[in-house]
Amino acid sequence: MTASYEAMWERLGLDLDAHTSLLEVLGKFYGDIYMSQQGRLRGMEYLDFVVSEIHGLRIRELEEARAQGRKVIGTFCVFVPEEIVWAAGGIQVGLCAGAEAGTEAAEKILPRNTCALIKSFVGFKLARLCPFTESCDMIVGETTCDGKKKAYEIFSDHAPVYVMEIPQMKGAADRALWKAEVLRFKEAVEDLTGRSITAENLSEAVRLINRRRRVLQRLNRLRAAQPVPISGRDVLLINQVSFYDDPDRFTQKIGELCDELEAKVRRGEGVADGAARVLLSGCPMAIPNWKLPYIIESSGAVMVGEESCIGTRNTRDLVDESGRTLEEMLDAIVERYMKIDCACFTPNTERLEHIVDLARELEVKGVIHYGLSFCQPYAMESFKVEKALRNAGIPMLAVETDYSMEDVEQLKTRVEAFVEMIR
Amino acid sequence: MAVIGIDIGSRSIERVVWDPATGRWSWDKVPTTFDPVAQCRKLLADADGCPVVATGYGRRLVAEHFPGLSVRTITEIQAYARGVHHLVPEARTVLDIGGQDTKVIALSREGAVVRFEMNDRCAAGTGKFLEFMASSLQVPLEVFGDFALEADKQVTLNSMCTVFAESEATSLMARGERPQNIAMALHQAVVRRTLAMLRRVGGERPVVFAGGVAHNRCIVRLIGDSLGGGLILAEDPDVVGALGAALAGALP
Numbered sequence: 001m002t003a004s005y006e007a008m009w010e011r012l013g014l015d016l017d018a019h020t021s022l023l024e025v026l027g028k029f030y031g032d033i034y035m036s037q038q039g040r041l042r043g044m045e046y047l048d049f050v051v052s053e054i055h056g057l058r059i060r061e062l063e064e065a066r067a068q069g070r071k072v073i074g075t076f077c078v079f080v081p082e083e084i085v086w087a088a089g090g091i092q093v094g095l096c097a098g099a100e101a102g103t104e105a106a107e108k109i110l111p112r113n114t115c116a117l118i119k120s121f122v123g124f125k126l127a128r129l130c131p132f133t134e135s136c137d138m139i140v141g142e143t144t145c146d147g148k149k150k151a152y153e154i155f156s157d158h159a160p161v162y163v164m165e166i167p168q169m170k171g172a173a174d175r176a177l178w179k180a181e182v183l184r185f186k187e188a189v190e191d192l193t194g195r196s197i198t199a200e201n202l203s204e205a206v207r208l209i210n211r212r213r214r215v216l217q218r219l220n221r222l223r224a225a226q227p228v229p230i231s232g233r234d235v236l237l238i239n240q241v242s243f244y245d246d247p248d249r250f251t252q253k254i255g256e257l258c259d260e261l262e263a264k265v266r267r268g269e270g271v272a273d274g275a276a277r278v279l280l281s282g283c284p285m286a287i288p289n290w291k292l293p294y295i296i297e298s299s300g301a302v303m304v305g306e307e308s309c310i311g312t313r314n315t316r317d318l319v320d321e322s323g324r325t326l327e328e329m330l331d332a333i334v335e336r337y338m339k340i341d342c343a344c345f346t347p348n349t350e351r352l353e354h355i356v357d358l359a360r361e362l363e364v365k366g367v368i369h370y371g372l373s374f375c376q377p378y379a380m381e382s383f384k385v386e387k388a389l390r391n392a393g394i395p396m397l398a399v400e401t402d403y404s405m406e407d408v409e410q411l412k413t414r415v416e417a418f419v420e421m422i423r
Numbered sequence: 424m425a426v427i428g429i430d431i432g433s434r435s436i437e438r439v440v441w442d443p444a445t446g447r448w449s450w451d452k453v454p455t456t457f458d459p460v461a462q463c464r465k466l467l468a469d470a471d472g473c474p475v476v477a478t479g480y481g482r483r484l485v486a487e488h489f490p491g492l493s494v495r496t497i498t499e500i501q502a503y504a505r506g507v508h509h510l511v512p513e514a515r516t517v518l519d520i521g522g523q524d525t526k527v528i529a530l531s532r533e534g535a536v537v538r539f540e541m542n543d544r545c546a547a548g549t550g551k552f553l554e555f556m557a558s559s560l561q562v563p564l565e566v567f568g569d570f571a572l573e574a575d576k577q578v579t580l581n582s583m584c585t586v587f588a589e590s591e592a593t594s595l596m597a598r599g600e601r602p603q604n605i606a607m608a609l610h611q612a613v614v615r616r617t618l619a620m621l622r623r624v625g626g627e628r629p630v631v632f633a634g635g636v637a638h639n640r641c642i643v644r645l646i647g648d649s650l651g652g653g654l655i656l657a658e659d660p661d662v663v664g665a666l667g668a669a670l671a672g673a674l675p
Binding site for chain 2 (some may be wrong): 395400406407409410411412416417420421
């Protein structure tokens with residue numbers, strides 16, 4: 001695809017040589033991890049296509065939309081209320097933050113002991129490698145951790161950054177703060193797009209995003225069947241792609257994939273005979289952060305759930321659709337987003353309950369808790385998660401790693417030993 | 424039929440030949456060198472027809488390079504747990520300090536792995552750390568523990584990071600500190616880290632110490648003293664992984 005898009009990438013200011021090598025590495029990585037799987041669903045062809053065109057066709061679509069006056073808003077967090085962006089005629093996309101590319105550039109302006117996700121998004125920008133970042137009219141940051149909070153200050157020298165304050169507790173005052181932030185965001189989006197948010201367009205946007213959540217919920221129900229009908233890697237990829245692709249098209253395509261999956265479940269066909277069912281829990285896994293999932297699924301286990309922002313944390317709760325007035329709808333949005341059990345909250349007991357419930361529902365043999373090195377909130381919570389799971393009689397393995405490949409062998413040993421233990 | 428267990432570690436490769444009929448076993452050990460496949464070839468030359476179970480970092484090497492053999496792999500965690508349970512059936516915790524990593528494994532009464540801890544990619548507190556420090560003090564690794572036991576004064580070393588510990592040791596030397604005292608401080612640092620891992624998995628007694636570093640008398644003494652009893656030294660400590668692998672191979 002390189003040749004036909006080069007002019008566009010050049011226009012966006014990408015470093016063409018570095019970007020070409022990035023795509024080569026990604027293509028190989030994708031081939032090893034995804035294309036090598038046996039008996040995949042036909043519906044995954046759509047995902048393969050989206051990934052192969054992730055920096056191509058999708059970016060062209062964004063360019064065309066921008067040419068028609070639509071605005072593109074990029075985010076790094078599931079807290080940014082998407083409904084508001086779509087209601088105002090904007091397009092919301094996730095941004096590149098799952099690969100080591102650009103780390104060297106990032107370390108020029110960030111401390112070395114910063115989590116890989118933060119280093120990655122800054123690195124992608126400084127090394128001019130992410131066409132999504134370059135296509136954004138506004139990038140929404142948020143205060144989910146100190147690292148991100150301070151990184152956005154530095155990042156704002158390089159990109160049009162808007163920061164939302166995320167409360168850290170869930171009392172009445174915090175809800176009021178969050179509502180004020182949602183209203184402030186609404187105004188900022190209206191200013192940017194020049195389009196007012198009305199009860200009508202907001203209701204439409206709520207339904208649009210709920211439809212996407214519902215199809216992912218359906219996918220999660222189907223994948224949990226015994227035998228497991230789809231690899232956890234494939235489902236993770238679907239969740240990752242949900243942040244990039246057009247929501248309507250995505251919902252339709254994943255709906256078709258679910259139909260196929262349903263038939264497969266009826267026929268009782270599995271993808272991983274005898275593999276131990278595990279739940280992956282913890283930090284988000286931005287595309288192409290597939291290292292740990294790949295290790296897990298090549299060590300005799302299969303992931304049947306992701307308790308993650310790129311997983312159930314993002315799809316579990318819908319926005320109530322019964323609101324009639326703009327005020328009621330905004331309140332429903334405030335409510336829905338306040339249910340997110342990010343580790344930035346204190347206390348955060350609902351996350352512990354969710355993990356234990358999910359582990360039981362999915363009938364897993366164990367939970368693998370993934371923490372990004374230097375991500376304090378999740379590292380701290382991993383102790384509590386382990387304790388809650390132990391009390392429920394469910395074993396947990398805590399893994400802390402980043403996007404580099406240097407610890408692959410150690411990780412394999414740990415994961416394999418965990419699988420041997422829970423089998 | 425005999426079963427072969429082979430443990431391909433970062434420093435050495437051990438092989439155990441186990442006879443399930445008699446319960447007897449014998450072992451061999453060779454250095455890993457830069458060509459572990461050639462070393463494995465020596466150890467597996469007469470393995471025809473025997474089931475082989477490989478463990479250790481190089482476990483997949485055997486499966487890849489010896490297609491004619493029937494090879495299974497298990498992790499070091501499983502191998503050490505099995506080996507220790509066989510040698511010391513009452514063992515509740517396994518401590519294995521090897522060349523590249525330290526593992527602490529909690530066992531159930533039946534010898535199953537209940538929990539385990541393993542150091543991350545950093546080699547702090549492992550055999551590698553001791554090897555590096557012995558060479559910077561110019562003491563042969565084999566006698567480094569005995570050398571440390573000649574200490575006559577308590578010196579504290581704070582860093583567990585190989586690079587920083589070396590500069591700390593260097594500055595102690597520059598102040599005229601006896602190298603034996605510095606060696607003792609280095610050993611104590613390893614033991615502090617090991618004890619922290621033991622505490623994390625519960626550290627139920629008896630604790631069985633296996634892996635190459637169990638040959639180091641200073642480490643054994645310091646851990647034994649800190650635990651105040653309940654530390655058992657595994658017989659042929661560096662062969663326990665290969666034994667555990669062989670035992671796994673005898674299972675149906």
